[in-house]
Amino acid sequence: MLLDVADLEVRYGRTHAVRGVSLSVAPGEVVTVLGANGAGKSSLLKALAGAVRPAAGRIWLAGQDITALAAPDRVRQGLVLVPEGRQILVSLSVRENLLMGAYCRRDAEVGRDIDAIYDRFPNLAARRDMPASVLSGGEQQMLAISRALLARPKLMMLDEPSLGLSPLLVSRLFGLIGELNREGLAILLVEQNTRMALRAASRGYVMELGRVVLDGPAEKLANNDALAAAYLGGH
Amino acid sequence: MSASVSSRHPLLTSIGVALAGIAAVALLAVLPGGSTLAQQVVSGLMLGGIYVAVAVAFTLTIGVLNFLNFTIPTLFMLTGMVAWGLSRWGLPFGLSPGLHWAPALLGGVAVAILASLIVERFTFRYLKTRHGDATEHAIPLVSSLGFLLIFEHLVLIFLGSEAQSFPVRFRLDLHLGPLVVGLPQLASLLLSLGVVFWLSWLLQSTRTGRALRSIAESPDTATLLGVEVARIVPIVFLLSGLLCGVAGALFVVNYSDVSPFMGEHVGTKAIAGMVLGGLGSIWGAIAGGLLVGLLETLGIHFFGGDAAQVAVWGVLLAVLILRPQGLFGASRIGKGKL
Numbered sequence: 001m002l003l004d005v006a007d008l009e010v011r012y013g014r015t016h017a018v019r020g021v022s023l024s025v026a027p028g029e030v031v032t033v034l035g036a037n038g039a040g041k042s043s044l045l046k047a048l049a050g051a052v053r054p055a056a057g058r059i060w061l062a063g064q065d066i067t068a069l070a071a072p073d074r075v076r077q078g079l080v081l082v083p084e085g086r087q088i089l090v091s092l093s094v095r096e097n098l099l100m101g102a103y104c105r106r107d108a109e110v111g112r113d114i115d116a117i118y119d120r121f122p123n124l125a126a127r128r129d130m131p132a133s134v135l136s137g138g139e140q141q142m143l144a145i146s147r148a149l150l151a152r153p154k155l156m157m158l159d160e161p162s163l164g165l166s167p168l169l170v171s172r173l174f175g176l177i178g179e180l181n182r183e184g185l186a187i188l189l190v191e192q193n194t195r196m197a198l199r200a201a202s203r204g205y206v207m208e209l210g211r212v213v214l215d216g217p218a219e220k221l222a223n224n225d226a227l228a229a230a231y232l233g234g235h
Numbered sequence: 236m237s238a239s240v241s242s243r244h245p246l247l248t249s250i251g252v253a254l255a256g257i258a259a260v261a262l263l264a265v266l267p268g269g270s271t272l273a274q275q276v277v278s279g280l281m282l283g284g285i286y287v288a289v290a291v292a293f294t295l296t297i298g299v300l301n302f303l304n305f306t307i308p309t310l311f312m313l314t315g316m317v318a319w320g321l322s323r324w325g326l327p328f329g330l331s332p333g334l335h336w337a338p339a340l341l342g343g344v345a346v347a348i349l350a351s352l353i354v355e356r357f358t359f360r361y362l363k364t365r366h367g368d369a370t371e372h373a374i375p376l377v378s379s380l381g382f383l384l385i386f387e388h389l390v391l392i393f394l395g396s397e398a399q400s401f402p403v404r405f406r407l408d409l410h411l412g413p414l415v416v417g418l419p420q421l422a423s424l425l426l427s428l429g430v431v432f433w434l435s436w437l438l439q440s441t442r443t444g445r446a447l448r449s450i451a452e453s454p455d456t457a458t459l460l461g462v463e464v465a466r467i468v469p470i471v472f473l474l475s476g477l478l479c480g481v482a483g484a485l486f487v488v489n490y491s492d493v494s495p496f497m498g499e500h501v502g503t504k505a506i507a508g509m510v511l512g513g514l515g516s517i518w519g520a521i522a523g524g525l526l527v528g529l530l531e532t533l534g535i536h537f538f539g540g541d542a543a544q545v546a547v548w549g550v551l552l553a554v555l556i557l558r559p560q561g562l563f564g565a566s567r568i569g570k571g572k573l
Binding site: 049051070071072075076080081083087089090091092096099100101103104147151 | 463
């Protein structure tokens with residue numbers, strides 16, 4: 001497995017956000033984590049990225065125990081997070097945001113990779129020297145994903161990427177996720193948009209109050225009556 | 236820089252302003268009776284050059300760390316007093332007479348940088364401030380106040396409380412028509428501005444500079460991108476120590492007088508310059524520092540020494556009421572400055 005998580009616990013003071021979660025992501029796989037607000041999905045991703053220290057549990061990336069590594073070292077190992085709300089650096093230009101994505105890299109191909117991003121997203125290319133604050137929400141999400149790609153990750157984690165996007169942009173976003181996956185990138189996707197997430201993923205986990213209550217292949221979850229009643233609006 | 240997009244590069248703007256200033260001084264100098272005033276403007280700019288370096292040191296720690304570093308005036312003072320102490324304690328390191336001031340001044344700068352790095356250890360690295368609560372800003376502030384007193388009293392213990400005179404007097408005047416420009420003063424203005432321009436280039440165009448600006452906007456996001464904040468923060472202190480050291484050395488070269496309390500005057504003027512120009516903007520700190528130097532010398536010229544203080548602080552208060560963001564700043568609340 002590319003990512004293995006065993007019995008992860010996250011606490012903030014008296015709040016017990018993640019209670020013994022175990023999950024795995026295979027190389028080249030899209031896995032989604034579903035659940036209502038406050039189920040502990042974001043806390044799970046933050047703990048995996050190293051932004052919060054788990055109270056217990058182990059994390060392995062490509063067989064290596066990364067539980068004790070700080071967030072910057074996890075980026076170097078190939079684990080990146082596109083955080084909730086995109087977290088674009090608005091005081092930097094579009095190009096500088098991309099360069100920050102490649103902060104850990106010392107190779108000579110950064111320039112070529114940035115050019116490839118510009119080819120893929122002409123809107124970013126046209127605004128490359130403008131402050132990132134001028135970008136629209138959809139463009140900011142493209143920039144956030146591009147910035148994460150420039151770290152050349154093995155596994156990209158996305159926290160609610162469709163939040164605040166129009167339906168058209170959401171379908172474009174999921175198109176991009178599929179495209180990146182076909183290029184070989186493994187993706188761990190946290191989403192409120194359950195239907196789209198299950199269509200993009202091969203497997204899924206459902207979290208409730210910090211625990212995984214259900215997991216399995218995406219099409220089985222999509223046809224699960226209980227899940228449908230809870231998250232798919234009863235269809 | 237700021238979110239307001241300027242089509243011109245700040246360097247071009249400042250070269251333009253500098254040329255206009257030189258033209259204005261030259262015009263003033265050829266007017267009948269204007270040469271004394273022109274002389275005051277020149278002296279004010281030289282003094283302002285020192286304020287600029289210290290103001291930028293303040294701007295850097297506020298911009299990146301949201302931290303008003305109270306040890307900055309003390310670092311400035313340390314440079315002067317240590318340089319004086321070194322030259323008293325048997326330097327010249329066997330150099331030919333007349334050159335021994337250089338290692339003494341460099342030693343002073345080195346001590347300022349070292350002291351700044353010590354402050355970093357004990358105000359940031361070892362203190363576990365919790366992000367988001369009151370300790371985040373209060374604890375570094377209080378511990379930097381502690382360092383101010385510790386450094387000041389160490390100097391009092393080892394170097395005495397008297398005002399001292401650096402053994403070398405730097406005198407070499409350039410006569411430009413009716414104007415007298417001290418060559419050391421001119422060199423120090425250029426050096427001070429040179430260091431600040433270099434710093435601005437570093438922030439704008441290097442990998443480390445981008446990391447610093449990312450931390451200034453959001454330490455959490457910077458960490459997620461792979462920036463090791465704990466390794467970058469000492470660079471801020473190293474640079475502000477360097478700026479204070481350069482300013483202190485230039486002060487010695489310009490005025491020859493050092494005392495354990497020399498930092499207070501320059502520190503308050505530098506803060507005034509920083510706020511006047513626009514908090515959190517390096518270009519604002521440059522403009523504000525030069526302006527405070529001008530206000531001070533012109534105030535002394537027109538109203539005398541005591542009233543000059545009223546002039547500087549009066550203008551500052553007036554600007555703060557009319558334009559709270561400073562003359563040139565577009566400073567925003569919270570993070571995301573520089």
